[in-house]
Amino acid sequence: xxxxxxxxxxxxxAAAELxxxxxxxxxxxxxxxxxxxxxxxxxxxxxxxxxxxxxxxGRRIQQQQAGHAAAAAPDSxxxxxxxxxxxxxxxxxxxxxxxxxxxxxxxxxxxxxxAALLGEGIPxxxxxxxxxxxxxxxxxxxxxxxxxxxxxxxxxxxTSSYVMYRIVMGVAxxxxxxxxxxxxxxxxxxxxxxxxxxxxV
Amino acid sequence: xxxxxxxxxxxxxAAAELxxxxxxxxxxxxxxxxxxxxxxxxxxxxxxxxxxxxxxxGRRIQQQQAGHAAAAAPDSxxxxxxxxxxxxxxxxxxxxxxxxxxxxxxxxxxxxxxAALLGEGIPxxxxxxxxxxxxxxxxxxxxxxxxxxxxxxxxxxxTSSYVMYRIVMGVAxxxxxxxxxxxxxxxxxxxxxxxxxxxxV
DNA sequence: GGTGCATGTAAGTGCCTGCTTGCACTCTAC
DNA sequence: GTAGAGTGCAAGCAGGCACTTACATGCACC
Numbered sequence: 438x439x440x441x442x443x444x445x446x447x448x449x450x451a452a453a454e455l456x457x458x459x460x461x462x463x464x465x466x467x468x469x470x471x472x473x474x475x476x477x478x479x480x481x482x483x484x485x486x487x488x489x490x491x492x493x494x495g496r497r498i499q500q501q502q503a504g505h506a507a508a509a510a511p512d513s514x515x516x517x518x519x520x521x522x523x524x525x526x527x528x529x530x531x532x533x534x535x536x537x538x539x540x541x542x543x544x545x546x547x548x549x550x551x552a553a554l555l556g557e558g559i560p561x562x563x564x565x566x567x568x569x570x571x572x573x574x575x576x577x578x579x580x581x582x583x584x585x586x587x588x589x590x591x592x593x594x595x596t597s598s599y600v601m602y603r604i605v606m607g608v609a610x611x612x613x614x615x616x617x618x619x620x621x622x623x624x625x626x627x628x629x630x631x632x633x634x635x636x637x638v
Numbered sequence: 639x640x641x642x643x644x645x646x647x648x649x650x651x652a653a654a655e656l657x658x659x660x661x662x663x664x665x666x667x668x669x670x671x672x673x674x675x676x677x678x679x680x681x682x683x684x685x686x687x688x689x690x691x692x693x694x695x696g697r698r699i700q701q702q703q704a705g706h707a708a709a710a711a712p713d714s715x716x717x718x719x720x721x722x723x724x725x726x727x728x729x730x731x732x733x734x735x736x737x738x739x740x741x742x743x744x745x746x747x748x749x750x751x752x753a754a755l756l757g758e759g760i761p762x763x764x765x766x767x768x769x770x771x772x773x774x775x776x777x778x779x780x781x782x783x784x785x786x787x788x789x790x791x792x793x794x795x796x797t798s799s800y801v802m803y804r805i806v807m808g809v810a811x812x813x814x815x816x817x818x819x820x821x822x823x824x825x826x827x828x829x830x831x832x833x834x835x836x837x838x839v
Numbered sequence: 840g841g842t843g844c845a846t847g848t849a850a851g852t853g854c855c856t857g858c859t860t861g862c863a864c865t866c867t868a869c
Numbered sequence: 870g871t872a873g874a875g876t877g878c879a880a881g882c883a884g885g886c887a888c889t890t891a892c893a894t895g896c897a898c899c
Contacts, residue, residue, distance in 0.1 A: 444875080444876080459663070460661050460662075460663055460664070460744065460745070461661075461664075462660070462661055462663040462664035463661070463662070463663035463664075463745075465855080465856065465857080466856080466857060466858080467855090467856080467857090475876085475877090476876070476877050476878070477857095477858090478858090478859085478860095478876085478877075478878085479875080479876060479877075481857085481858060481859080482875080482876085486857085486858090487856095487857065487858090540744060543661065543741060543744065544661070544664075580831075583824045583827065583828055584821075584824060587821055587824045587825055587828070588828065590799070590800070590825065591796060591825055591828050591829070593799065594795045594796050594798075594799030594800065594825075595792060595795050595796075595799075597795075597799055598791070598794065598795030598796075598798050598799050599791070599795065601798070620785075620788055623784045623785060623788045624788055624791065624792055624795075626784065626832075627784055627788070627789065627792050627829070627832035628792070628828070628832055629832070630781075630831060630832040631827075631828040631829055631830070631831040631832030645845080645846080666885080666886065666887085667886085667887060667888080668885095668886085668887090676846085676847095677846070677847055677848075678887095678888090679846085679847075679848085679888090679889085679890095680845080680846060680847080682887085682888060682889080683845080683846085687887085687888090688886095688887065688888090
């Protein structure tokens with residue numbers, strides 16, 4: 438084939454899409470192979486198991502997650518700007534690969550190996566944000582009567598539920614006359630008004 | 639058996655638990671029957687299909703949901719009180735039966751009938767809240783520069799993600815020294831500070 | 840005491856699943 | 870030009886799956 442080296446990647450891509458829609462148990466190795474344009478035998482030559490595909494995928498996702506959590510604080514911008522940027526990034530990233538991540542989080546319950554992988558990634562992300570928030574609570578840029586981790590959870594709640602509603606459930610509660618960008622901006626504005634110090638509003 | 643009449647209910651109960659953990663595809667009819675203390679044949683006599691069990695379950699959930707969305711507005715309390723009560727109810731209800739609801743929402747994608755059922759329930763809930771919010775935007779009790787449905791989404795985002803983190807992923811990002819009640823209260827406070835009219839803060 | 844109804848038991852059918860084996864092909868590299 | 874790695878293809882196997890059939894059992898009501 439053209440680029441024989443990334444056959445494994447193509448299999449993972451296909452698996453990602455199918456797992457996201459049908460779940461782990463609902464996806465067959467034959468379906469993955471077909472979607473990847475690869476023979477089923479090749480799948481088993483590359484990955485020992487069906488579980489092997491899942492764990493490889495889990496590893497890949499975890500790396501991606503770790504990546505953009507670290508890119509959080511360029512420091513030149515205001516807290517509000519940073520958070521808004523983060524929100525957009527979160528939503529974008531979750532829209533792209535996150536339906537899978539959420540779905541895998543479910544399946545992880547039945548597949549301990551993946552549970553272990555994802556179980557690290559998500560709270561790490563949240564903890565990183567909580568740390569950032571706590572720092573800026575200390576400087577008075579954020580209200581300090583709400584626990585930083587509660588705030589972090591609220592933040593991720595907004596972004597993840599935005600994706601949940603839309604991709605996962607195929608439901609878009611926002612009316613058509615509110616554009617995506619506007620929707621995110623308003624959603625963030627609501628969060629921000631709640632998170633900003635009271636005396637500045 | 640003792641109460642032969644609710645055999646069907648016992649089957650649904652068992653199915654609910656198993657679906658919540660293993661998903662639809664990952665749960666076998668044999669396992670459901672066994673968990674219900676019923677012969678597998680009985681299951682097929684009660685419900686035409688495995689899909690039949692799923693749709694019956696979907697119907698049951700939808701009825702429960704409809705129930706507590708309607709109980710929203712006793713009118714004697716302030717908007718803030720109403721919303722806080724609603725938040726607690728939401729979280730409680732979702733904590734109890736919601737892991738399944740969320741999980742089903744995933745599986746629903748492969749089973750159009752359930753998708754249709756749940757697809758009505760959730761946005762109906764959201765639409766109902768949005769209507770309530772819009773009313774109180776009009777009276778100035780809520781800020782009106784944010785779309786009511788965006789606000790409703792933010793509200794459900796907080797509650798549903800609270801449950802997501804805890805039950806579904808088995809992760810509790812809040813530190814141990816913030817109690818459940820406190821956590822919800824703070825989470826709500828953040829939402830409320832964002833939703834209240836600016837000039838009142 | 841017999842008719843119905845809800846259930847249990849035993850056995851099985853056909854399909855699909857994950858996974859394997861054996862063999863042929865086609866590139867790349869030395 | 871040959872060795873080796875990566876892939877495809879055809880076939881199949883053993884187990885599990887949803888679902889069926891046929892028959893026996895227990896209980897309720899008339």
